[in-house]
């Protein structure tokens with residue numbers, strides 16, 4: 003199973019101790035591990051004091067109906083109140099919540115008092131649209147303040163949101179809106195990307211053709227471009243929201259009230275609606291944001307350079323930082339518009355102290371060269387983080403040296419959409435970091451590496467990463483499919499959470515992540531399932547069969563490589579067919595899912611039970627001698643494919 007890339011990683015022996023000054027003033031010391039170990043439940047009960055409860059909980063965890071958990075049983079709270087109102091009530095209304103920086107350089111500082119007014123207006127607007135507690139609202143938006151406002155307005159009303167990444171296609175919107183039973187969609191006319199407006203509303207309009215249950219589409223005017231308009235269904239945000247009162251008295255909901263659904267790729271084509279609830283999630287994200295980033299809310303300027311449409315944005319742009327009354331940066335654009343130093347210019351401008359981003363971005367910056375960040379003053383930074391995929395030691399070292407000035411600790415944080423919060427990460431004032439290792443589970447989190455038989459491996463061993471005790475921000479189920487929830491996460495090793503990732507423990511017991519053990523790919527930090535892309539390819543009339551694999555890629559982590567068998571009728575289509583197929587995948591799923599290459603092959607390697615052996619295709623895509631093919635139904639297939647590819651060159 004877990005193929006050893008690990009032999010490279012295990013040569014890594016460098017360690018970086020926390021800078022003494024940071025360690026001396028750190029939010030946490032090693033004592034936190036000991037406290038949590040002694041009384042894990044009591045530990046989480048204590049962390050819950052970070053959150054304001056309208057009614058106190060009577061029990062920290064009810065695990066009697068495992069794998070269904072209830073955290074902070076009987077407690078009542080409102081997530082939006084915790085993110086905004088209470089800070090204004092505490093006299094922090096003038097503190098900046100977001101330094102919003104648009105791609106074109108325009109900027110706006112939004113204080114907690116401003117944010118409160120805007121969230122109340124949006125909540126009042128949603129009420130006018132008939133949104134009630136429990137109704138689902140879809141959000142398909144650019145990276146702009148209204149996106150956060152829309153999310154918090156939903157949270158305020160207890161209407162779970164489902165944010166759909168703005169790069170996704172109409173088909174993806176349609177699937178999610180239908181699966182989640184959405185009646186109201188919030189979107190924008192377009193987004194500013196790479197110096198020009200790109201359209202969003204037409205993508206929503208197309209999806210709406212097959213979503214008759216959607217009553218209203220609320221549209222933020224972002225770019226001012228021409229849009230088609232449906233008078234019955236569409237409303238401008240500035241018409242409806244701006245006229246609303248800036249106050250709204252919120253209700254408080256049960257700790258287990260649903261907060262949001264976030265769709266994530268699974269091993270079968272259908273995306274999974276990961277369900278998060280309110281109390282445990284808020285406790286989990288506020289604690290981890292404070293602990294892992296050593297947050298000093300009155301001093302730090304914090305920046306998660308990620309999209310809100312990804313769980314990282316939900317937990318560490320919106321709910322975690324706001325719950326902690328943080329001043330954050332929010333950036334609308336791409337890292338190379340109008341120049342390749344855009345991020346570093348932003349850090350210099352706002353004196354950012356904490357940066358959190360993905361290895362794929364770091365590898366891109368490496369490709370562009372260290373002379374670019376060197377032109378900017380990055381001395382404000384004191385801590386830098388990484389998330390989304392394994393960070394290879396070279397990228398870690400480059401990041402530490404060129405962005406962190408050889409001084410800032412790097413926190414490599416492992417977690418998933420399902421986890422809701424960071425689970426494995428160094429603590430910056432405690433842990434001596436190793437390039438490429440996410441180190442150890444956070445205080446209060448218990449994880450292990452299991453072998454095939456479900457036995458914990460010893461130090462030095464590799465296997466499957468599992469989480470053996472429940473944690474507060476854990477997913478509660480999959481929307482509308484509880485059986486799939488139980489099967490996907492809790493059946494591989496009964497009673498423990500199966501992450502789907504491979505991991506290795508080194509001689510010190512530190513964790514090294516090895517990527518997915520299933521057929522989910524990770525391209526630039528986006529999870530895409532092979533099955534989903536195969537289904538898209540096969541839905542094209544020219545394609546008889548398709549297999550997709552993720553090949554190691556120095557820049558994006560993995561790249562999508564497709565193998566297709568064409569229908570007889572399509573033979574002779576040549577490059578034209580390949581182009582059509584790439585566009586078709588973009589249309590069906592989104593541009594992010596476009597295969598880098600599509601190889602036309604006469605057949606595919608399959609086992610006797612008909613399963614495609616992707617491992618062998620991966621060998622070809624990564625230009626290796628194919629491994630063991632003895633379980634193939636027809637062993638001549640591999641020769642045929644290789645002869646065919648050689649002939650096509």
Ligand code: 6R9
Nearest residue numbers: 389390391392414415416417418419503515
């Ligand atoms: C937060 C997020 C989850 C998958 C996860 C794993 C990979 C995330 C990682 C990492 C190695 C890290 N992953 N962080 N692998 N080291 N620090 O990314 O959520 O989009 O659900 O992806 O990402 O493979 O299983 P999500």
